[in-house]
Amino acid sequence: MITLENLTKSFPTPNGRKFVARNVNLTIPKGKSLALLGRNGAGKSTMLQMISGTMNPDSGRIISSGNVSFPVGFAGSFHRDLTGAQNARFVARIYGVDTDDLLDFVADFAALGGHLHMPVRSYSSGMRSRLAFGISMALKFDTYLVDEVTSVGDSAFRRKSAAIFKARMKESNAIVVTHSLIEVRNLCNAGAVLENGEVTYFDDVEEAIALHVSNMKKAK
Known part of the structure; x- marks a missing residue:
């Protein structure tokens, strides 16, 4: 289980501070493969880095029971x-x-x-x-952090990646960042949407997808 308590993270920009997380409180239950959804630049990869411990929040804390992987797909690993x-x-x-x-x-x-x-x-x-x-x-690992990696390679490699990921999920949790809604539906059983520094959690991944799609349409 992973819990975010009053988590805040921001970066300076020419137009003021950009908030990735603004006083976020969230508990990800055990037994979940969670899709972390959000538009480009929302801060999904930054959130994974904070959960893994490779980046510090400005304030608040992250509590995890069990060991957490490094962010898979993160080049700085x-x-x-x-x-x-x-x-x-x-x-x-x-x-x-x-x-x-x-x-x-x-x-x-x-x-x-x-x-x-x-x-x-x-x-x-x-x-x-x-x-x-x-x-x-x-x-x-008790929790795997996966950033876009299951969509890498040819179709055979993607199938192999999905198969081993599902095997690991029989005993572990995951937080998955991907732009592919096909991958989300294939790999995840819960979802969270990151938008303007706020996170909305859904036990039903389809509800998370619906909010994400709605946010994307508003951005166009």
Whole structure:
């Protein structure tokens, strides 16, 4: 379970402060794969980074029961001058799992071929996402944070990603950011809409989708 208490985060802009979260209070129950929806620039990726602990809020706090993954798909998760394999081994040591087992899983799942042994700075964004998703799925987390990564790659890779994600969700929770409503319906059973620094939670993912679509139409 993850709880946001009086969470506030903003950034300065030429037109004043842009609020990603404005005194947000939210509890995400156990057993949920939550779609975090919102228009471009609403702050969905920033919210994931705060929940993961890689970015601090301005005020308020985030309480989590169990361990939370790094934001899968977030390019800052890795050291750019290390190879994909070296990054995988480094993450394995951090989480105390067998380095060879984790690397074998990543090599098979991410299907990067020889690129796995090249520096991450040479990767495309899609390759970085595949590496991040492979490493994350190789580890056991109580909550997975996923940012657009299940839409990366060809149809076969997307099917493989969805299948392993659903397998992990039998025992874990997730917060998923994606612009694909097909992916939302395929992967998520609850939803939250981020709009103007406020978050509206729905147990029914279809209700979240309806509000999100309405907000998008208003923005046009």
